[in-house]
Every structure is written in C-alpha cells, then in structure tokens.
Amino acid sequence: MRNFDFETLADAQDVDLGTDYNPDLIVLSGAQLHLKTAPCVIEALIKRAASGLYGWTASDRPAYINAVKNWMKEVRAYEIKKEWIVPSYGTLKAISTSIRAFTDENDGIIVQPPVYVLYSRVITNARRRIVYNPLIYRNGYYEMDFENLEYLMARPENKMMILCNPHNPIMDIWEEEELKTVARLAKKYNVLVVADEIYAEHVFYGNRVTPYSTIPEAADNCIVCTSIGKSFNFTGTSHSNIIIPNEEIRKKYVTQRDAEHYGSLDPFMYTAVVAAYSREGKEWIDALINFVTENIEKVKDFFSRYLPDVTICRHRAGTLLWADFNKLGLTEEQLHDFLTNDAGILMDRGSQYGPGGEGFCRFQVGIPRSELETALERLLEAGKRRGIIK
Known part of the structure; x- marks a missing residue:
C-alpha cells in the first residue's frame, strides 16, 4: 500500500485557511479531519486551478455520473442507476430542500x-417542528426506541424522518434489521425517510453501512444523501449527491432544488469528486482507516488505564469518538473548564446534540499521531494536577 502523509497537521500550514486554529490548543472539536485529503484530489484540484477556467459545469457529465455510480458499486456494494443521482448544494441544503418539497409548515420532522x-x-428555519425519538443508551451503545418511533410515525402531522447512518455523534452503524424496521414503519404510516449516509465510507473493523434504499420496503419511500464531505475532508464545501430511486419523489425533489436556484456543479467539486471516486481515492481511504484505527486503540488504552470511569462508546464508523464522562461527577461547565483551561484540549459538548447528550463529549481522532500523543500527555498531566487521575 502506498505511504500517505498522515503526520502533517493540515490546520497548521502557513496558509490563510480561514479557520480558528490556535497553536496553544489541541483542537479535537469539529467533524473535519486535521489531515490533508487524498493526493489524487489535491493534484487534480491544482491542475484545475491552473487552467484558469472555473465556469458553468453541467451536472450530467458522463465522467462525473459514472464516477459516482462506480464508487457506490465498488466501495459500498450499492447498485444504483445513473438517473437516480441528483447533485445538490450540500447535504444540509438537500435535507432542507426535501423538507420544503414534501412537508408543510408546522409539520413534524x-x-x-x-x-x-x-x-x-434546518428544521426550524423551514418552520417545521422538531420531533424527538431519543435513542436508548445501554452501557456504552445505543438502540432505537421502536415503540416510541411507531407512536410518533402514527401521528399524521409527522411527515418525515431524518435517519442518520452512521449516526453522528455516537459514531455507530444501524444494522440491516433495524433499518428494515424503520422502513416498515415508515411505509405503514407514509413517513418519508431522508437517510444521511455521509460517513458511510469511514467504517471500521470490517463493518459496512447498508444503503437505506436497498431495503425493499424503503426503495420507493426515501431520499439518500451522499457526499465527499466527511470521507475526503470537504466539510467546508457545499456539495452532495442525492440518491433517489423513486421517479415521482425524484421529480418533486428536483423541482424544489431548481426553484431554490440550483444552477450547475461547482467546477472544483466536479474535479474533486471525479478524482476522489477512483482507485487512488479508495486506496487513500483504506490507509486512513488503518491509521485512525491505531489512533483509536491508543485512546482506548489511555482511558482504560488512566480514566476507567469514562466510557468510550461503541465505535464502528467515522473518525470521531463519543465518550461518556458522567461518572467523573463533573458538571458540563466543570468538565470543559478542565479540558480547555487545564489540559488545553477542545472537545465538542455533548449537550449540543440534544436530549441524552449531557455529560458526553465528541472528539476527533483523525489527527496526526504526534498531535494525539500530545493531547493524551496533556490530559494525563492535567488530570493528575486536578486529582481526577490518581
């Protein structure tokens, strides 16, 4: 396997990146990798930039559509038809478009x-209502509450479900049987499912993500969101490829997308997607997964040895970890004061992810090994100073 540069802290390069990079902190917050993307993508974008032509780019160019179709087949074992592919301006924009196309104001999502x-x-901006079906937490992993989900789907004002798989922030995968239950209930109660699968390429320990539309009862009642945003570190760009098997749903979605001023592909995203969805791109993904797996094992070993009261939740996808700090007995303010001001580490607060997130943290491990080791050293020293680590 080719050697890739996973030791350069991409944020720290001498370039105006427009980020909040702070050399005094180890930034583990946020979903973007702190590593350079695949060389094949960088090289293609340099060539594109040097061309001096950044004009209108058709959404149905064969090279682009074929790249998406072949990637889904070869990497995700996901057989799709070319006409199912609907380029859009970002996953959140696509979810917003779906909400506006298929629900009315005050409907529940x-x-x-x-x-x-x-x-x-996205939901509140569209003047729809957020309807919570909280996940059930069981000793380091999560389950869906199907009894409550059926109750919510049976209510006629709840018209749509956003299904996150892999699920952010818990960074786990929903099994095929669980997806079948969601699909059966959604079909029974006529609830449209928008499946956000943008973490699907980052899977660990031999797992795979079942594409939602491959579930027989889901195929004619879903919109599937895919992107290179997470997989190739393009979280700052607004681009996605939406997969819609059902022709009627697809036409209605496209009508709404175009009404919201969709014009053409971003020329740089055209180039990035074609370059990423290639043999070289897959080779980089495989190397990234191997590298991050080693980082994850280092983190697990550290917490097991020094902070056994912190639970690293079951992780099967994404370069982020979700950890339960509740047994430390700290409030969220106290926890993040310790992490930020004592240890010099930034993590995402669990409470921002809604009910059930209190006392948890999400943190990035798609970082250079040296940066991770420094973070763990800081955490160990600060923990000993504060008496949190004996």
Whole structure:
C-alpha cells in the first residue's frame, strides 16, 4: 500500500485557511479531519486551478455520473442507476430542500437525539417542528426506541424522518434489521425517510453501512444523501449527491432544488469528486482507516488505564469518538473548564446534540499521531494536577 502523509497537521500550514486554529490548543472539536485529503484530489484540484477556467459545469457529465455510480458499486456494494443521482448544494441544503418539497409548515420532522446539531436549524428555519425519538443508551451503545418511533410515525402531522447512518455523534452503524424496521414503519404510516449516509465510507473493523434504499420496503419511500464531505475532508464545501430511486419523489425533489436556484456543479467539486471516486481515492481511504484505527486503540488504552470511569462508546464508523464522562461527577461547565483551561484540549459538548447528550463529549481522532500523543500527555498531566487521575 502506498505511504500517505498522515503526520502533517493540515490546520497548521502557513496558509490563510480561514479557520480558528490556535497553536496553544489541541483542537479535537469539529467533524473535519486535521489531515490533508487524498493526493489524487489535491493534484487534480491544482491542475484545475491552473487552467484558469472555473465556469458553468453541467451536472450530467458522463465522467462525473459514472464516477459516482462506480464508487457506490465498488466501495459500498450499492447498485444504483445513473438517473437516480441528483447533485445538490450540500447535504444540509438537500435535507432542507426535501423538507420544503414534501412537508408543510408546522409539520413534524422526526430525529433521534443525541444527533447532529444542525438538523434542528434546518428544521426550524423551514418552520417545521422538531420531533424527538431519543435513542436508548445501554452501557456504552445505543438502540432505537421502536415503540416510541411507531407512536410518533402514527401521528399524521409527522411527515418525515431524518435517519442518520452512521449516526453522528455516537459514531455507530444501524444494522440491516433495524433499518428494515424503520422502513416498515415508515411505509405503514407514509413517513418519508431522508437517510444521511455521509460517513458511510469511514467504517471500521470490517463493518459496512447498508444503503437505506436497498431495503425493499424503503426503495420507493426515501431520499439518500451522499457526499465527499466527511470521507475526503470537504466539510467546508457545499456539495452532495442525492440518491433517489423513486421517479415521482425524484421529480418533486428536483423541482424544489431548481426553484431554490440550483444552477450547475461547482467546477472544483466536479474535479474533486471525479478524482476522489477512483482507485487512488479508495486506496487513500483504506490507509486512513488503518491509521485512525491505531489512533483509536491508543485512546482506548489511555482511558482504560488512566480514566476507567469514562466510557468510550461503541465505535464502528467515522473518525470521531463519543465518550461518556458522567461518572467523573463533573458538571458540563466543570468538565470543559478542565479540558480547555487545564489540559488545553477542545472537545465538542455533548449537550449540543440534544436530549441524552449531557455529560458526553465528541472528539476527533483523525489527527496526526504526534498531535494525539500530545493531547493524551496533556490530559494525563492535567488530570493528575486536578486529582481526577490518581
């Protein structure tokens, strides 16, 4: 396997990146990798930039559509038809478009907290109601509450569910049988499911993410969101490829997308997607997973040895970890005061992900090994000073 640069802290390069990088802190907050993306993508974008032409780019170019179709087949074992692919301006924008196309103001949109924080903004901005089906936490892993989900879906004002898989922030995968139950209930109660699968390429320990539309009862009642945003570190760009098997749903979605001023592909995203969805791109993903796996094992070993009261929740996807700090007996303010001011580490507060997130932290491990080791050293020293680590 080719050697890749996973030791450069991308944030610290001498370039105006427009980020809040602070050399005095170890920033583990946020979902973006702190590593450079795949060389094949960087090289393609340099060539594109040097061309001097950044004009209108058709959404149906064969090279682009074929790249998406072949990637889904080869990497995700996901057989799709070319006409199912609907380029859009970002996953959140696509979810917003779906909400506006298929629901009315004051309708309910079901989400399952703790869950990605920006779903709530998209829902409320569209003047819809957030409807919570909280996940059930059981000793370091989560389950869906199907009894409550059926109760919520049976209510006629709840028209849509946003299904996050892999689920952010818990960074776990929903099994095929669980997806079948969601699909059966959604079909029974006529609830449209928007499946956010943008973490699907970052899977660990031999697991895989079942594409939601491959569930027989889901195929004609879903919208599936895919992107290179998380997989290739393009979280600062607004681009996604939405997979919609059902023709009627697809036409209605496209009508709404175009009404919201969709024009053409961003020329740089055209180039990035074609370059990423390649043999070289998959080779980089595989190397990244191997590298991050070693980082994860270092983190688990550290917490097991020094902070056994902290539970690293079951992790099967994404370069982030979700940890339960509640047994330390600290309030959220006390916990993050310790992490930030004593240890010099930034993590995401669990409470921002909704009910059930209190006392948890989400943190990035897609970082250079040296940066991770420094973070753990800081945590150990600060923990000993504060008496948290004996």
